[in-house]
Amino acid sequence: MVEVAIPIPLFQTFTYTLDPAAERIPVAGSRVVVPFRNRKEIGICLGQSDGSGLRQKPKRVIEVPDDAPALSESMIALCRWIADYYVVPVGVVLRTALPASLTGAEQPTPRRKTQRIVRLREDLPTLMHRDKAFARAPQQRAVFELLESVGGTSTLDHLLGSMAFSPSVLKALEKRGLVRIDSEEVDRDPFALRIGEPARRHTPTSAQTEAIQTLASGSAGDVFLLHGITGSGKTLVYIELLREIVDVRGQTAIVLVPEIALTPQTVDRFRAVFGDRIAVLHSALSDGERYDAWLALKRGEKRIVVGARSAIFAPIENLGAIIVDEEHESSYKQGETPRYHAREVAIVRARNEGAIVVLGSATPSLESWTNAVAGKYRLLKLPDRVGGGSLPKVEIIDLRHKATQLADSSTGPGTGYSSVIRDELDSALAATLLRGEQSILLLNRRGYSAFLQCNDCGDVVVCPNCSITLTLHRAPERLLCHYCAHQETVRSACARCGGLTLRHRGMGTQQVERLVSERFPSARIARMDVDTTSGKWAHAEILDRVGSGQVDILLGTQMIAKGLDFPNVTLVGVVDADVGINLPDFRASERCFQLLSQVAGRAGRGPKGGQVLIQTRVPSHHAVRCAITHDYATFVREELEGRVSPPYPPNLRLANIVFSGTNDRATAALATRGADWIRDLLTHTAGDVTLIGPAPSPIERVKTRWRWHVLLKSANSAELTRVGRYFMEKFQVPAALRVTFDRDPVALL
Ligand code: ADP
Numbered sequence: 001m002v003e004v005a006i007p008i009p010l011f012q013t014f015t016y017t018l019d020p021a022a023e024r025i026p027v028a029g030s031r032v033v034v035p036f037r038n039r040k041e042i043g044i045c046l047g048q049s050d051g052s053g054l055r056q057k058p059k060r061v062i063e064v065p066d067d068a069p070a071l072s073e074s075m076i077a078l079c080r081w082i083a084d085y086y087v088v089p090v091g092v093v094l095r096t097a098l099p100a101s102l103t104g105a106e107q108p109t110p111r112r113k114t115q116r117i118v119r120l121r122e123d124l125p126t127l128m129h130r131d132k133a134f135a136r137a138p139q140q141r142a143v144f145e146l147l148e149s150v151g152g153t154s155t156l157d158h159l160l161g162s163m164a165f166s167p168s169v170l171k172a173l174e175k176r177g178l179v180r181i182d183s184e185e186v187d188r189d190p191f192a193l194r195i196g197e198p199a200r201r202h203t204p205t206s207a208q209t210e211a212i213q214t215l216a217s218g219s220a221g222d223v224f225l226l227h228g229i230t231g232s233g234k235t236l237v238y239i240e241l242l243r244e245i246v247d248v249r250g251q252t253a254i255v256l257v258p259e260i261a262l263t264p265q266t267v268d269r270f271r272a273v274f275g276d277r278i279a280v281l282h283s284a285l286s287d288g289e290r291y292d293a294w295l296a297l298k299r300g301e302k303r304i305v306v307g308a309r310s311a312i313f314a315p316i317e318n319l320g321a322i323i324v325d326e327e328h329e330s331s332y333k334q335g336e337t338p339r340y341h342a343r344e345v346a347i348v349r350a351r352n353e354g355a356i357v358v359l360g361s362a363t364p365s366l367e368s369w370t371n372a373v374a375g376k377y378r379l380l381k382l383p384d385r386v387g388g389g390s391l392p393k394v395e396i397i398d399l400r401h402k403a404t405q406l407a408d409s410s411t412g413p414g415t416g417y418s419s420v421i422r423d424e425l426d427s428a429l430a431a432t433l434l435r436g437e438q439s440i441l442l443l444n445r446r447g448y449s450a451f452l453q454c455n456d457c458g459d460v461v462v463c464p465n466c467s468i469t470l471t472l473h474r475a476p477e478r479l480l481c482h483y484c485a486h487q488e489t490v491r492s493a494c495a496r497c498g499g500l501t502l503r504h505r506g507m508g509t510q511q512v513e514r515l516v517s518e519r520f521p522s523a524r525i526a527r528m529d530v531d532t533t534s535g536k537w538a539h540a541e542i543l544d545r546v547g548s549g550q551v552d553i554l555l556g557t558q559m560i561a562k563g564l565d566f567p568n569v570t571l572v573g574v575v576d577a578d579v580g581i582n583l584p585d586f587r588a589s590e591r592c593f594q595l596l597s598q599v600a601g602r603a604g605r606g607p608k609g610g611q612v613l614i615q616t617r618v619p620s621h622h623a624v625r626c627a628i629t630h631d632y633a634t635f636v637r638e639e640l641e642g643r644v645s646p647p648y649p650p651n652l653r654l655a656n657i658v659f660s661g662t663n664d665r666a667t668a669a670l671a672t673r674g675a676d677w678i679r680d681l682l683t684h685t686a687g688d689v690t691l692i693g694p695a696p697s698p699i700e701r702v703k704t705r706w707r708w709h710v711l712l713k714s715a716n717s718a719e720l721t722r723v724g725r726y727f728m729e730k731f732q733v734p735a736a737l738r739v740t741f742d743r744d745p746v747a748l749l
């Protein structure tokens with residue numbers, strides 16, 4: 001008999017018998033096809049079972065599909081740790097650790113599809129050119145500019161479908177020679193096709209050398225926090241460590257990055273050195289391609305894996321190092337069950353397998369910093385920029401001061417240019433353009449306007465499914481919910497009072513793009529946000545254009561803040577630093593500081609130096625103040641003080657339990673019952689776990705589900721696990737309602 005874990009939301013495993021005539025005998029880690037509730041499931045064998053405590057006659061394993069186990073003993077141990085710590089059934093974790101092609105009940109056969117691709121042929125670099133070209137064809141202009149904003153290529157389906165352009169507009173553009181339409185294979189790997197730059201091998205600076213030597217002499221299970229300011233050359237340290245681990249010692253390594261699409265330059269650098277010994281696991285891989293990469297790693301054909309969060313489950317053996325680049329990034333935390341944090345999993349995996357961990361960041365998370373200060377992690381510093389460069393000068397533009405009203409050409413709804421881009425930033429942009437250098441403009445809010453508000457009654461247009469406002473988008477014009485993607489046409493009158501004036505509130509990137517292109521009609525502007533990067537390779541295409549000097553101003557949301565290394569960017573402007581700073585979340589300030597520091601770090605990476613201008617209404621807020629002075633230490637000190645009373649991580653451990661359901665009152669009642677249940681449990685145990693709540697979640701309703709939550713706080717991690725586990729296993733939840741347990745939450749919204 002064998003013990004089998006099945007990916008279902010129950011905290012138990014199952015016992016099956018084996019067919020004595022079967023040719024394959026499953027061992028721990030083998031996939032097994034088993035009968036389960038009148039269907040077939042793919043489970044993972046956890047080992048032999050003596051069948052004790054069985055109340056029913058066990059059923060028989062139907063099939064053992066593979067010769068070798070899919071998961072190694074150490075991967076099973078890792079999954080068991082995740083299941084325990086994050087309070088999730090082990091079967092659910094095991095499924096997460098395997099590529100989707102191995103866990104679907106019927107095997108999907110990967111096949112190659114073709115699709116129609118629309119591509120810009122002609123460049124109309126400036127506003128003046130296009131005014132002339134599209135004088136009588138506004139639709140064609142809209143398609144042209146949309147294509148341009150997504151890096152010059154898009155699928156025909158995307159333009160005709162979600163963007164709702166008519167085929168005749170595209171035909172007209174094709175006829176005029178402005179676009180080309182061809183058929184292409186889907187899922188071509190952009191990284192495989194990229195012609196990497198030849199590997200420039202720099203001589204490490206003395207600070208880099210010291211870091212590399214310390215890392216190379218690390219012992220099994222050591223965790224290093226590499227605190228290197230922006231532009232200090234962390235990537236070179238990673239590469240030299242990988243050379244040692246892979247080339248010298250013949251071991252393997254995992255490199256985690258927040259999101260592959262956003263960091264093509266970093267990936268290029270690794271590829272330039274290690275070539276096809278690297279497997280790049282990016283989100284655009286099909287299930288089949290992902291499976292191929294998984295196999296190549298398992299067979300030892302590839303020795304280094306670069307990928308986002310889930311690459312931590314790469315099936316490689318003889319692991320020497322795990323690098324977690326930009327370790328503070330919240331994308332390392334999975335937003336759905338199992339809600340694991342890849343950084344924590346990396347540390348456990350390295351400890352189990354005798355590898356070292358390198359956590360790199362210019363703005364380490366408070367958790368990692370505290371661990372380094374406490375001596376749990378070893379702190380390494382790269383305090384200077386390479387090549388003698390210094391961090392750029394950062395200045396504040398106080399938005400509370402009234403804007404000087406210049407002759408403002410912008411009309412229509414919204415705010416005029418001169419109140420959005422203040423004089424100092426405007427002059428800096430103009431001067432940068434004149435010098436032929438590049439600028440980055442950050443505004444962490446996509447769309448055209450954040451919301452619409454009735455001028456008469458003050459009513460705000462909100463999503464019918466979520467308790468948040470609808471954002472106005474242009475090209476095509478619509479109201480869009482950023483949580484559930486609900487769309488509706490823009491209303492001309494207030495739904496509540498019928499008032500005819502709906503004011504635009506809160507500026508988004510689309511509006512800034514319009515204002516800036518009107519102010520600088522000859523500037524080449526690229527916008528990068530969720531809306532312009534829906535095409536699979538759109539990020540890399542936009543960034544390649546910036547890199548080759550075809551863009552004067554790169555405008556975008558937080559996705560332009562990280563990892564970019566463009567020496568000709570000499571100006572960074574933050575249009576509104578205050579977006580998100582007042583969110584009801586204990587990490588709001590930390591996130592704001594990280595974003596401002598990271599984006600400031602994009603300026604002045606070349607010999608020309610750089611300048612950063614931050615527009616804000618709260619210049620004295622510590623997140624803003626410390627970003628201006630590049631003062632991480634002061635930020636951490638003040639932020640940690642702010643998390644003492646009431647206490648928040650890293651001053652203690654936290655778990656967020658969320659109750660949700662489509663019925664408002666039933667959800668509230670469940671949360672109350674859950675909170676009472678836990679309180680009762682806590683009075684009967686001698687531990688030091690405290691419960692806060694219940695209360696409605698800050699965003700009360702998402703995708704038609706009402707949400708309530710309680711917080712569990714404790715200085716004792718094991719105690720928190722015990723209470724959480726007991727609750728999740730024993731508390732009865734009616735069918736229509738749901739309870740989720742989020743250990744070490746990155747956000748409480
Ligand atoms: P970080 O990730 O710390 O912000 P990067 O790794 O992107 O910094 O390095 C910044 C720039 O410095 C890159 O263009 C890189 O090629 C260059 N660089 C790194 N180390 C050296 C070195 N020792 N000598 C010269 N240039 C270097």
Ligand code: ZN
Pocket residue numbers: 463464465466481482483484485486703
């Ligand atoms: Zn919604």
